[in-house]
Amino acid sequence: xxxxxxxxxxxxxxxxxxxxxxxxxxxxxxxxxxxxxxxxxxxxxxxxxxxxxxxxxxxxxxxxxxxxxxxxxxxxxxxxxxxxxxxxxxxxxxxxxxxxxxxxxxxxxxxxxxxxxxxxxxxxxxxxxxxxxxxxxxxxxxxxxxxxxxxxxxxxxxxxxxxxxxxxxxxxxxxxxxxxxxxxxxxxxxxxxxxxxxxxxxxxxxxxxxxxxxxxxxxxxxxxxxxxxxxxxxxxxxxxxxxxxxxxxxxxxxxxxxxxxxxxxxxxxxxxxxxxxxxxxxxxxxxxxxxx
Numbered sequence: 001x002x003x004x005x006x007x008x009x010x011x012x013x014x015x016x017x018x019x020x021x022x023x024x025x026x027x028x029x030x031x032x033x034x035x036x037x038x039x040x041x042x043x044x045x046x047x048x049x050x051x052x053x054x055x056x057x058x059x060x061x062x063x064x065x066x067x068x069x070x071x072x073x074x075x076x077x078x079x080x081x082x083x084x085x086x087x088x089x090x091x092x093x094x095x096x097x098x099x100x101x102x103x104x105x106x107x108x109x110x111x112x113x114x115x116x117x118x119x120x121x122x123x124x125x126x127x128x129x130x131x132x133x134x135x136x137x138x139x140x141x142x143x144x145x146x147x148x149x150x151x152x153x154x155x156x157x158x159x160x161x162x163x164x165x166x167x168x169x170x171x172x173x174x175x176x177x178x179x180x181x182x183x184x185x186x187x188x189x190x191x192x193x194x195x196x197x198x199x200x201x202x203x204x205x206x207x208x209x210x211x212x213x214x215x216x217x218x219x220x221x222x223x224x225x226x227x228x229x230x231x232x233x234x235x236x237x238x239x240x241x242x243x244x245x246x247x248x249x250x251x252x253x254x255x256x257x258x259x260x261x262x263x264x265x266x267x268x269x270x271x272x273x274x275x276x277x278x279x280x281x282x283x284x285x286x287x288x289x290x291x292x
Contacts, residue, residue, distance in 0.1 A: 010210065010211055010214060011107075011211070013207070014107065014207050014208075014211055015107065017203065017204065017207045018107065018108070018110055018111050018204070021111055021114075021200045021203060021204050022110060022111055022114060024200060025111075025114035025118070025200060026114075028196065028197075028200075030193070032121045032124065032125050032193065033124075035193070036125055036186075036189060036190065036193075037186065037189075038128070038132060038186065039186060041133070042133050042184055042186065042187075043184075044072065044075065045068065045071055045072075046071065046183075046184055047071055047074050047182050047183060048071075048074040048075040048077070048078035048079075048183075048184075048187065049074050049077055049078040049081065049173070049177060049183070049187070050173075050176055050177050050180045050182070050183065051070065051074060052176075053173055053176060053177070054070070054073065054074055054077045055077060055243055055244050055248075055264050055270070055273075056070070056073065056264060057269065057273075058269045059263075059264060059267045059269045059270075060263070060267070061254075061260055061263060061264060061267075069252070069253075072252055072253070073248070073249075073252040073254075075134070075252075076134075076247075076248040076249075076251045076252045077243075077248055078187070079130050079133075079134040079136070079138060079248075080138045080243070080245045080247075080248045081170075081173060081243065082126040082127075082129050082130050082190075083126075083130055083136075083137045083138035083139075083140075084138075084140070084170070084242055084243070085122065085123070085126040085170055085194075086123055086126050086127050086130070086137055087140040088166045088170070089119050089120075089122055089123040089126070090123060092119065092162075092163045092166065093116060093119055093120065093123070095159045095163065096112055096115060096116060096119075096163075097116060099112070099156070100112045100113070100116070108204075108208055111204055114200075115201060115204070118197045118201070119201075122194055122197065125190055125193070126190070126194075129186075129190060138245060138247055138248070139247075140242070141242055141245065151216075151220075151224070153212070153215055153216050153219070154216050154220070154224065154228060156212060157209070157212040157213055157215075157216050157228070158228065158231060158232070158235075160205060160208055160209050160212060161209055161232055161235070161285075161290065162235055163205060164202065164205040164206065164209055164281070165232070165235060165236055165239055165278075165281060166239060167198055167201055167202050167205060168202060168278070168280065168281040169239050169240065169277060169278070169281075170194070170198070171194075171195055171198040171199070171202060172276075172277045173191070173277075174191040174192075174194045174195040174198060175191075175195045177191040178191040178192035178195050206284060209288070209290070210288055213288055213289065213290055216228070217289065225292065226292065228290065229290060229291050229292045232285065232290060232291060233291070236278060236281070236282075240274050240277065240278070241265060244261050244264055244265055244270075245261075246258045246260070246261045249261065
């Protein structure tokens, strides 16, 4: 994040974005503990998430289930999705808190305060939903191989790329479910509130990732840039496949939950859903040069 000749325009733009997003964060501030209403229970037979967003939608697995079974499955899919939000937010808070008011992060620290406060509140209401209406927060699936290039600058870049990928993934779902009139008002409300804040976080994240990548690209060789791109692709795949949780299929009463997961991951519908979810993200990462 330190200044270099030839990047003044990018840094001026970053300052402008920080000012605009910080002002909007103050203007849009709300108290989620007072804003959200929590019914004692939600109907078991409702759609808990938009059916088009469920992992079985349009697949051979879904064709073998009744609508009642698909609605029941949507409950556990939604609980897994909000559980992923809880785990993802906790992880990003750890990384951002490590960097706030440290050398090289003097400028973004102004917005980090809004970011940390809002993300903490998001984690609370997603956890509250899971515990109230599902009695659990699903465990996070192992990430597998997460080794990244060792340079400090590259490590920091990949931290904020992971945050951006996570936020763009969940915001795709939030924005659609916030508008879906088939869903309960409580479900729509938490998705709408999260989308409102995430739109600012994504705008901030894209600007920050762009600057961090400029710093890395100035000193990296082709091998390191290829390693960065490969890592980002692996992380995007891992993030998307976290939606396919065998515990969800088990809790919904499906036989052979691991087999169901493998069948769904191998289906053409999974590939199409992943392209749709990450379309804007991939376009941005290719435009910046991160994905080569």
